[in-house]
Amino acid sequence: MKKILLIIFCCFFLGTINAQQENAFSQYHLNPFLLNPAAAGSKNLHTIFLHGRFQWTGLPNAPKTGLISYEAPFEKVGLGVMVFSDRVASLNRVGANFAYAYRSRINRYTLSIGLSGHYQRFFLDNSAINGVENPDDIVLNDAMNGLNVYDANLGVYFSSNRMYVGFSVPNLVQARLNTIGTNLSTISQLTRQYIFTAGYRYLPEKAMFSVEPSILLRKVETLPFQALLTMKIGMMQDRFFTAFTYGTSDVVTMTLGYQIMPEGKVAYSYDYSLGDIYRYTGGTHEMSFVWEFGKDNAKRAKPTKRFKG
Numbered sequence: 001m002k003k004i005l006l007i008i009f010c011c012f013f014l015g016t017i018n019a020q021q022e023n024a025f026s027q028y029h030l031n032p033f034l035l036n037p038a039a040a041g042s043k044n045l046h047t048i049f050l051h052g053r054f055q056w057t058g059l060p061n062a063p064k065t066g067l068i069s070y071e072a073p074f075e076k077v078g079l080g081v082m083v084f085s086d087r088v089a090s091l092n093r094v095g096a097n098f099a100y101a102y103r104s105r106i107n108r109y110t111l112s113i114g115l116s117g118h119y120q121r122f123f124l125d126n127s128a129i130n131g132v133e134n135p136d137d138i139v140l141n142d143a144m145n146g147l148n149v150y151d152a153n154l155g156v157y158f159s160s161n162r163m164y165v166g167f168s169v170p171n172l173v174q175a176r177l178n179t180i181g182t183n184l185s186t187i188s189q190l191t192r193q194y195i196f197t198a199g200y201r202y203l204p205e206k207a208m209f210s211v212e213p214s215i216l217l218r219k220v221e222t223l224p225f226q227a228l229l230t231m232k233i234g235m236m237q238d239r240f241f242t243a244f245t246y247g248t249s250d251v252v253t254m255t256l257g258y259q260i261m262p263e264g265k266v267a268y269s270y271d272y273s274l275g276d277i278y279r280y281t282g283g284t285h286e287m288s289f290v291w292e293f294g295k296d297n298a299k300r301a302k303p304t305k306r307f308k309g
Helices: 002-021 138-145 297-299
Strands: 046-054 065-074 077-088 090-108 108-123 147-159 161-168 193-198 209-220 226-235 238-249 252-257 263-275 283-292
Touching: 077 108, 090 147
Parallel strands: none
Antiparallel strands: 046 065, 046 283, 065 077, 077 090, 090 108, 108 147, 147 161, 161 193, 193 209, 209 226, 226 238, 238 252, 252 263, 263 283
């Protein structure tokens, strides 16, 4: 019985995190590596990305996410690593991705195929025993000890300095969570997802701004189809940018960003839920810091050349 309860706990937590956190990157257009291992090193720069998200701030014990990633190009290979942490009330998920991407040049485009190993650990923290009559309960202790899960992510990424198209499949193996001896295989496994992203950066000739529309499409096998539509506008030679995003889950997002130095930029996003649900959940705050360095960075620090549409 205790094993079954532990698996139910993991499935509930997994559903909460995957349903939310895979959809929680309003700033997906800043870092394609968040969702696609094949995008590792795609900017031809060493990139450090710090990210924090505070979701539904009007609710107690609301979801919180933090992550840090590093990616770099090495000739025909891109490598990346990501470490993350999610928390919802007493439920926690920590983990890491290690990505490898093989990159091939096709004229002015780059085609990458990537694979990442994915480790996650689900557990209850010490706050779970507050108010519990029997804190030494075996089921509770098992849940606090947690469960380790391993899976893989696969991706393809096609890009140039103006556009990108990507397709990735997180949780490729759909690792089972019932490795402790039960037969709940239909509910105790990671859920495979299918994610498509695309964007195009347009700089009108002699204009003082750039325009970058992008789209994110996601299908989780156990959830309805989801989409994010974004329009990003850069100004002052892209030192300042703003983005507006609409999600089919009735969420709109506004993002503001500024390049504080040639190597670094910061961004802030606010998600607003449409409808009456906003009265109960409140808004969502998302913040990122991006540090890019390498031999190509000097080129990027110069004024961007304009091109005809």
